[in-house]
Amino acid sequence: MGPRSRVLCALVLLLCVVCPDQATATKYDALYKDPSQPVGVRVQDLLKRLTLDEKLGQMTQIEMTVANASVIEKYDIGSVLSGGGSIPAPNATAAQWINMTDYFQSGALKTRHGIPEIYGIDAVHGHNNVYGATIFPHNVGLGCTRDPALLKRIGAATALEVRATGIPYVFAPCIAVCRDPRWGRCYESYSEDPDVVKSLTTIIDGLQGTPPKGWKGPYVQNSRRVAACAKHFVGDGGTQGGIDEGNTVVSYEELVNIHMKAYPDAIARGVSTIMASYNSWNGVKMHANKFLLTDVLKGQLGFKGFIISDWQGVDRISEPWGVNITNSTELALNAGIDMIMVPYNYTGFLDVAKQLIAEKKVPMSRIDDAVTRILRVKFEMGLFEKPYGDKSLKNYIGALSHRSLAREAVRKSxxxxxxxxxxxxxxxxxxxxxxxxxxxxxxxxxxxxxxxxxxxxxxxxxxxxxxxxxxxxxxxxxxxxxxxxxxxxxxxxxxxxxxxxxxxxxxxxxxxxxxxxxxxxxxxxxxxxxxxxxxxxxxxxxxxxxxxxxxxxxxxxxxxxxxxxxxxxxxxxxxxxxxxxxxxxxxxxxxxxxxxxxxxxLPMNVGDKDYDPLYPFGFGLKMGLES
CATH class of the missing domain: 3.40.50.1700 (Glycoside hydrolase family 3 C-terminal domain)
Incomplete structure (x- = not known):
């Protein structure tokens, strides 16, 4: 090595010691692109580079039927979803699904900072939108198994089938505590007993992977797992008369001890997202409830992932729906909603949000909090490194091992x-x-x-x-x-x-x-x-x-x-x-x-004073077969 080479090496070493970030940035162009950096460093580096338009784009989730690569690129859209039955083609194959999700992702990667979008779908009892996928029993049946290990296995199988279609995010599990079977979503609830519901949050470990001991924050183990969504926060299973999206009239103590009981466990398991509920609590819409979403969920419970609205959940703050979108958006953003499932009128949402910020009705600190949470989940998932679908997983759709698992779940339920x-x-x-x-x-x-x-x-x-x-x-x-x-x-x-x-x-x-x-x-x-x-x-x-x-x-x-x-x-x-x-x-x-x-x-639940059922909670006979 000549004198000139030795001088150059010394300068490079000095630069690495004195200013390691600059040395890294030389290789990766920006800190947020460097996977060796801590997630917190990557998030903050990217956040400070974003304009208001780019931040609001990250907070926007749109339906696939109004999405295309150009729209995603133009508006910096942070997420796309398939609503129930929203598919690329009738009886679509895994390849068709991946082609669609990759196409949307290509638009996101063309944005100024190349932030990948996160595609979400309802996979509430298997990959239920997809023809040929394994469909597991609904939660009401799985609750009868009392088998946390089974739920974890179901979560892992579901994650593989979802990833086989290029999708990294599911709106599951529902951890509602249904207290009245007249409710049209009661089958999405594991049980009327909050302890049974809490015990079956193990499905989150299956969907996302099991986080290391002491982990705090969102967690997705690898690209064969998906980001999960605990829903619906909170009290959706306790509405008067079992009316969907109705009013849950209970004390705060009852809300915590019954309807909120599984959420601390879900958060401890690293659940990436939580969905706000349509229902009201004592007359206040959950999508507008700052006390519960910000003070309790983000504050007391320490949730560090992002809160997503339900389908047009912000619109429904106003009665009748959509009458006063400006007021509804102000209430939802200030309450703590981070990502808005619009799902159609995204330009309307973006315009209203910008207006509210300009008028200082929504502070920039609230926007930065939301985008920080969304970026944190995307970095934890490894989407920046692996944004596209994995076509090698296609054979997991309806795999025999998954169908065998579903058959076992049927028997046990x-x-x-x-x-x-x-x-x-x-x-x-x-x-x-x-x-x-x-x-x-x-x-x-x-x-x-x-x-x-x-x-x-x-x-x-x-x-x-x-x-x-x-x-x-x-x-x-x-x-x-x-x-x-x-x-x-x-x-x-x-x-x-x-x-x-x-x-x-x-x-x-x-x-x-x-x-x-x-x-x-x-x-x-x-x-x-x-x-x-x-x-x-x-x-x-x-x-x-x-x-x-x-x-x-x-x-x-x-x-x-x-x-x-x-x-x-x-x-x-x-x-x-x-x-x-x-x-x-x-x-x-x-x-x-x-x-x-x-x-x-009705409503009648185990522990009630006048409990007189046909068959009580926990009842179940056996045939007495020899083992």
Whole structure:
């Protein structure tokens, strides 16, 4: 090495010692681009480079149907989402999904600072928008498993299927505590008991990965995991009359001890985001509640991720919706909402937000707090290093191992409520070698009905909407090859009489629904099922399998049944029901909800003074199979 070379080396070394940031910046152009820097350093370096327009863009989430690469680039959009049923094409493949998400990402990476957008989707019981994905039981069923390890495994499987479509962010889990089954979202709740809900936040570890001990802040382990979203903060399951988006009238102590109980645990698990709820608490909209969002959630509970609004949640602060967007936006931003799920009128939101800041009605410190939180999540996820989808994961969509896991979840979620009439032997387990059996009810042979809402479309729908195994198919695969299985969706009266059936399996339930469309004041079993149960069970021994998102009124005809099984909304793997009915496995599920007698008893929850259920919380029989 010559004298000149030695001098140059000395100067470089001196620069590294005296000003290490400048040396790093020479290599990476900017500190925020250097993955070896602490996340806090990267966030602050990037934040100080952003204009107001760029900051507000980061706070904006828009629907995919109004998004394109040019819009994302022009407005520095921070996030895109698929609403329920919003897809790139009918029955889209993993490749089509990734092509779409990568296209949107290409627009974000062309912005001045190349900040990746974060694509979000509802994956509330598996990757439910995607054709061919594994659909797990809805939360009401998973709550009956009382199995935190199972929930963690489901989270990890869901994360892989979501990442296989190029998506890094899911609006799950729902950790609401449903206190009234008349609520149309009750099936999204694990239980009426806050301790059961808290115990199943392990799904966050599956979705995101398990953070190191003592970790504080958002956490996503690697690019095979996703950012999760605990929702909805707070009190959504406690509205008066179970009215969706209604008013939760409870004391602060009750709000904390029931509806907020799972949130500290979710935060300790590093949950990346939390979604504000549509409901009000004692008359104040949650999206405008600064005390709960800022003082409690960010302050007392120490949440360091970002708070996202629900779909048009800011608009709904005003009554009727959208009447005074300026006032609603001011209230929401000052309350602590960080990312606004607009989802359509993004230019309107951006204009209003800029106006509010110019008029000093929203301080810049509030905007900087929001953007800091959003950038922190993006850096923790590694999106700056790996912004595009991983096409090598495509085979995880509906993978056999995931379907096997879902089948296990179905088995463990089933609750046996009755097995045998007075004075008679138990009907279950059913004989596989029966000569002739009857299967009754449209729910027995319909993937859409057994999956329920939030499946392929927002509301769900009957029919062959995705890949899977119906309950009837599971039965046929389980019984002896010589057993004659007769299926009738809606037999005529007396049809089961003197036909030589050894027993009947009657599968009944609700039609699919989601959110407010599922609010139900009566909770009766839909026609024609009540008469079908009475008639069929009067001619042949019968087991009734109920496919529903909540308990329904069955007291008037439960005495007609020889056996009664709550199957909830089991998802795509209907063979899990046959596994248990025919005795390959015993029942394990325990009611996560009180099964009431009459709707005039509601709300009724375990621990209430006048507790008089048909089947109490925690109830669940076994067949007594030998281990």
């Amino acid at each position: 089933l609750v046996l409520l009755k097995n045998g009439k007075t004075g008679s032997k138990p009907l279950l387990p059913l004989s596989k070698g029966a000569k002739k059996i009857l299967v009754v009810g449209a729910h027995a042979n319909d993937i859409g009905l057994q999956c329920g809402g939030w499946t392929i479309t927002w509301q769900g729908m009957p029919g062959n909407i995705t890949k899977g195994t119906t309950i009837l198919e599971g039965i046929k695969k389980t019984v002896n090859s010589k057993t004659k299985v007769v299926y009738k969706a809606n037999p005529s009266k007396g049809d089961a009489k003197n036909k030589g059936y050894q027993y009947a399996i009657i599968v009944v339930g609700e039609q699919p629904y989601a959110e407010f469309n599922g609010d139900n004041k009566n909770l009766t079993v839909p026609d024609p099922y009540p008469e079908l149960i009475k008639d069929t069970c009067s001619h042949v021994r019968c087991v009734v399998v109920m496919v529903s998102g909540r308990p329904l009124v069955v007291e008037p005809f439960v005495d007609h049944m020889d056996a009664f099984v709550a199957a909830w909304l089991p998802g795509t793997e209907g063979n899990g029901i046959a596994d248990v009915l025919f005795g390959k496995y015993d029942f394990q599920g325990k009611l996560s909800r009180t099964w009431f007698k009459r709707v005039d008893q």
